[in-house]
Amino acid sequence: MNDAAKASDGLSQDKLRRILEVTRDLARPFDLSTMLYTIVDAAKDLLDAEGGTVWQYQPADDMLEMRVARGLDAIRIPADRGIVGECVRTRAPINVPDCYADPRFNRDVDKASGQRTRCMLSLPLVGYDDQLVGVLQVVNRREGVFDADDEAVASALAAQCAVALQRMQMTEQLMASEKLRQEISVAREVQMGTLPKAPPSLPDYDFAGLFKPTDDTGGDTYDFVPCDDGRIFVLMGDATGHGIGPALSATQVRAMLRVAQRLGANLDDAFRHINDQLVVDLAEDRFVTAFLGQLDPRNHTLHYHSGGQGPLLHFRAADLSCEFSPPTTFPMGAMILPAMKPAKVAHLEPGDVFALISDGVYEYMDGQERQFGEEGVAELLRRYHDRPMPYLLGRLMEALREFGQGAPQLDDVTVVLIRRLPLAKPLLEDFEERTTRAGTSWQRRQEFKRSFDALPGVFAFIQRCLAQDGIGPDARYAVEFTVEELFTNMVKYNADGSGRIALEIERDDGHLECRLSDPDSGFFDVTAAPDADVNASADQREPGGLGLHLIRRMVENLDYDYSGRRSLITFRKRLGSD
Amino acid sequence: MFEIVQGDNGRVVFSGRLDAAQCAKAQAFLDAAADPREFDFAGLEYISSAGLGVLLRAHKKVMASGGKLRLVNVNNHIFDIFRYSGFDQLFEVERLA
Numbered sequence: 001m002n003d004a005a006k007a008s009d010g011l012s013q014d015k016l017r018r019i020l021e022v023t024r025d026l027a028r029p030f031d032l033s034t035m036l037y038t039i040v041d042a043a044k045d046l047l048d049a050e051g052g053t054v055w056q057y058q059p060a061d062d063m064l065e066m067r068v069a070r071g072l073d074a075i076r077i078p079a080d081r082g083i084v085g086e087c088v089r090t091r092a093p094i095n096v097p098d099c100y101a102d103p104r105f106n107r108d109v110d111k112a113s114g115q116r117t118r119c120m121l122s123l124p125l126v127g128y129d130d131q132l133v134g135v136l137q138v139v140n141r142r143e144g145v146f147d148a149d150d151e152a153v154a155s156a157l158a159a160q161c162a163v164a165l166q167r168m169q170m171t172e173q174l175m176a177s178e179k180l181r182q183e184i185s186v187a188r189e190v191q192m193g194t195l196p197k198a199p200p201s202l203p204d205y206d207f208a209g210l211f212k213p214t215d216d217t218g219g220d221t222y223d224f225v226p227c228d229d230g231r232i233f234v235l236m237g238d239a240t241g242h243g244i245g246p247a248l249s250a251t252q253v254r255a256m257l258r259v260a261q262r263l264g265a266n267l268d269d270a271f272r273h274i275n276d277q278l279v280v281d282l283a284e285d286r287f288v289t290a291f292l293g294q295l296d297p298r299n300h301t302l303h304y305h306s307g308g309q310g311p312l313l314h315f316r317a318a319d320l321s322c323e324f325s326p327p328t329t330f331p332m333g334a335m336i337l338p339a340m341k342p343a344k345v346a347h348l349e350p351g352d353v354f355a356l357i358s359d360g361v362y363e364y365m366d367g368q369e370r371q372f373g374e375e376g377v378a379e380l381l382r383r384y385h386d387r388p389m390p391y392l393l394g395r396l397m398e399a400l401r402e403f404g405q406g407a408p409q410l411d412d413v414t415v416v417l418i419r420r421l422p423l424a425k426p427l428l429e430d431f432e433e434r435t436t437r438a439g440t441s442w443q444r445r446q447e448f449k450r451s452f453d454a455l456p457g458v459f460a461f462i463q464r465c466l467a468q469d470g471i472g473p474d475a476r477y478a479v480e481f482t483v484e485e486l487f488t489n490m491v492k493y494n495a496d497g498s499g500r501i502a503l504e505i506e507r508d509d510g511h512l513e514c515r516l517s518d519p520d521s522g523f524f525d526v527t528a529a530p531d532a533d534v535n536a537s538a539d540q541r542e543p544g545g546l547g548l549h550l551i552r553r554m555v556e557n558l559d560y561d562y563s564g565r566r567s568l569i570t571f572r573k574r575l576g577s578d
Numbered sequence: 579m580f581e582i583v584q585g586d587n588g589r590v591v592f593s594g595r596l597d598a599a600q601c602a603k604a605q606a607f608l609d610a611a612a613d614p615r616e617f618d619f620a621g622l623e624y625i626s627s628a629g630l631g632v633l634l635r636a637h638k639k640v641m642a643s644g645g646k647l648r649l650v651n652v653n654n655h656i657f658d659i660f661r662y663s664g665f666d667q668l669f670e671v672e673r674l675a
Contacts, residue, residue, distance in 0.1 A: 455599040477624065477655040484626045488598040534664030539641070541634060546663055547627030553662045 015153050018046055022157065026164035035168050039161045043138045046157060047121065047150050050140035054125070054165070055084055057134045064088070064135065075112065082106030087122040087135045093155060094122040097145040121146040123154050125162035133166045184244060188213075191221070191247045194254050199389075200224045200232055202297050206419040208389035210397070211412070218412035219246025219288075220358055221254045225261045230297060233261055233270070236309060236356040236416045237290035237332070249288055253278070253332065257292070267294040268340045271305045271332075278333030287331040291356050294343075300420055302354055303343040307332045309356070311374060315381045317351025317422065322378040348420040353385050353392075355418075360411035364400050367407045372400060389417040441508045447500035450491055458487055458503065465505045471512070475573050478554040479505075479514060485547040486516050486526065486569050494521045512573045521567040525560045527552075581621075582607045590614045593621025596629035604629070608636045613645070620651035620674060630663060637668060646670065 011019070022042040026035065040052040055064040057079060064084060066075045079088045083104045087094050099105040099117045110117055117139045125133040136158050141150070192211075199207035209222050219239035226232050237253045239246035253274055260270035271292045278288060291312065293304030306312055308331030311324035328344050329337070346354055357377060364372040380399055384392040393415055400413070446461050448454040459480060466476050483503065490501055499519035506513045532549040533541075552558060557572040580594040582604050590611060596604055608614065614636065625633075633649075640647045650672040652660065657673050660666045 452599045455597055459595070459597070473655065480624065481626055481659070484597055484628075488626075488628065532663070534662070535667065536664075537668075539638060541668075546630060550627055550659060550662050554658075 011153060011156060015046055016156075018042070019153070019156050019160065022046075023160045023164075026160060032165075032168050032172055035164060039136065039157075039165070042161075043136060043154065043157060046153050047138050047146065048142050049121075049138040049146075050142060051115070052139065053137045054161075055135040055137065056165075056169075057088060057125075057132045059132075075109065077106075083120065083122055084135050084137060087124050088132060091124045091126060091132065093124070093151050095146050095151055096120045096122075119145040121150060121154055123158040125158055125165060127162050127166035131166070133162045133169070136161060187244050187247055191251055194251055195222065196224050200226055202232075204297055204300075204421050205295075206389045206417075206421055208393045208417045209415065210393055211414045212397075212409070213412045214242060214360075214409050218242055219250050220360075220412040220414040221250035222356070222414055222416045223254050223257060225257060227261055227294070228264075232295045232297070233257060233267075234293045234295055234302070234304075234356070234416060234418065235290065236358070236414060237288050238309065238358055238412065238414065239288045240286055242412065245286075249278070249282060249286065249333075252281070253288055253290060267292065267303055267305070267343055271307070272337050272340055275307065275332045276336050279336050282333040287333040289327070289331045295418065300348045302346040302348060302418070304346070305329055305340070305343055308334075311362070313353075313355040313357060313374075313377065313381070314346050315353040315355065315378075315385055316349065317353075317385060318349060320382050320385075322374075322381055324374055348418070350420055351386065351422040353381060353389075353417060353419045355381065356414075356416040358412060358414040360409070360413040361396070361400065361415065363411060364404060364413070365407055365410060366403050367405050372403050376403065385419070386422070389419050393417060441506070443504065443506040445502060445504040447502045448487070449500055450495065450497060452488065452491060454491075454501075455484065455487070458483060461503065462505065465507075466512075469507060471575060475512065475575055478573050479512060482551040482555050482571060482573075483514060483516065485551050489524075489526070489547070490516070490518045490521065490567070493524065494518060497521050510575050512575065513570065514573070515568060515570045517566060517568045520565050522565075523562050524567070525562075526569055527558050527560050580604070584611065585618060588613055588615030589618055590616070591618045591621065595624040596622060596632070597624065597626045598628040601628045601632050604632045605635070608632065608639075613643070614640065614647070615645060616648045616650055618650050619653065619656060622656065623653070625656050625659060630659070630665065633665070633669075648672065651675075 022038070025038055036054050039054055043049065043052045053066055055066050057064055062079045063076050064079045077084075079085055083094055083096060083102065083106070086104055096102050096105065097119045099120055100107075105117075119141055120137060120139045123136045125136055127133045136154070138146070138154065195211055196209060199209055207224065209224070211218070211220050211222060213220065219241055221235070221237050223235040224232055225235070235254060235257050237250050239249035256274045256277060257270060260273065265273070274292075287308070289308035291304060291306045291309040293302050295302045306327040307329050308327045310327040314323045314325065315321070316323065325344075329341065348354060355377070361377065362371065362373060376399065377396070380392065380396050384395050396415065444461075444465050448458055462476070462480055462483060466479065487501060487503070497518060497520035502517045504515040504517075506515075526548055529545060529548040531552075532545045534549070551571070555571040555573045557570070559570040561568040561570070580596055580600040580603065581592070583591050585591045590608070617633075637647050648670045651674045652671055653674050657666075657671065660669070660671055665671070
């Protein structure tokens, strides 16, 4: 070799140029396989070798994988095996002139390839942060064996290859995780798309449902499926595990239920067939805990099978009690069900709530590993059972967040709430009526909502008050007329006011005293309103103003008091002989 | 409870309680009624000032077509209201026997 043509580190100008060319090629973006081919081809070319291999080191399980070597299948071997293993361990080049004379040589590779390895040069591929990326091996120099010059050339090449390879591995990992992320996000979209857009609308019922997965996808689902006869299937399921697999199982259960409903299946058949199909489809260690019920809003029964899903909560409005029931049968997909036990029945009385709540709620942890538990749920039911179910659901989620004190949610949270609304009561009963008595006098008070709809309640209250003392129709008419006039004015002219309008009626000796108070109103002195011109002709007259004109003639002592946005109107009616 | 129905010969029959919550119903009926001449209040127990507004509007409509409204079988309480409000001057009012 010509000394003048050698660079300072002993490489020939020609080889240095080739290494730089390879470096330039490796900087071009292409996939990992092409890069491995490029490295092997460059090594064979530069070192005049018959063959070459790149072993990629996989630190996760301390294995070496040969993803490319022309004409050979991919092979994985433990990273401490053979000459390549020695190279991993020492991170130094190993030049073996006669492989079959070296005890470290692993002859299995030759057996697999049918080739014979004479001499071999192994070089560690060490990345920029000193991490081992793999090992480059070239075999069978066409003339003689690899020498010190070859080692120097190969080391220079290996340094370039290691960095390029490492960069490519990282890029591919990023792309793979990004692709996975996108696929998960599509899966989530599909899964969430199968959840009910809105709960069913039934006059006697209030529903709410929520699914809040821990991962991008979770294994829970729920559904309300109306049947042609007016009944409603209610589903809540939880497939074991998290991620796309369980999400698919949960979605499958929901889809099978939809088909069952379309085919007119009854509750028992739907449960059994979905179960049996899951047994066929799911891996042996997989199952789906599922509640499947059918609500009949005509007789207020909820028939159900609960495969491993529990506890089931029946809140009874009559005594504010919470009854927790266990599942009724095995989880879906666990085994073929030869015969179904009869469905259990919950009878929903007015105001009752049936709650399907996933173990993700009951087992919700705070920072000290304490669970939210059945009592936490029961407490919320007792406090908020008479509010709209979406509101109760919101309070439950809020309570979980507070309980968790920032601890991460560990399990999917799914909740389905079914409430039979209380029987419609007269408006009067909406607010507490208070009565106090002293001798022959009494006082009753009731509050009413700020609406014309409250009028029947107002009249019913007046009639109840006046009936008890046999107060006659003249006084009653005047009180009704006056209260209606004042009450409707409060509603009409102060529709946005807050708080309820209170009516108080007091009896003392020969009088009734009535007080109407509006806690949030503007100033309007009813006693100062001008009289209407009762002698005007019809076309000059307007209905407005007539009411106040009339009540000043029908009752006595009309008085107005205003303080701190509170209007208080008082009047008295003398009880006559009628 | 408030009911309003069409009787014979331009007669409209009122019954129950005509309060502010019922006025829209009465108004809609009277706006659609063809040429009413007489309102029968035999079954009408109660009318509020909002109800008087409905009557006034019906009366103006009838007068515009050259007619006149008679109110018959008016009970004492409602008659007092009419008197206080001057409605007895506007309508021909006949008290309940």
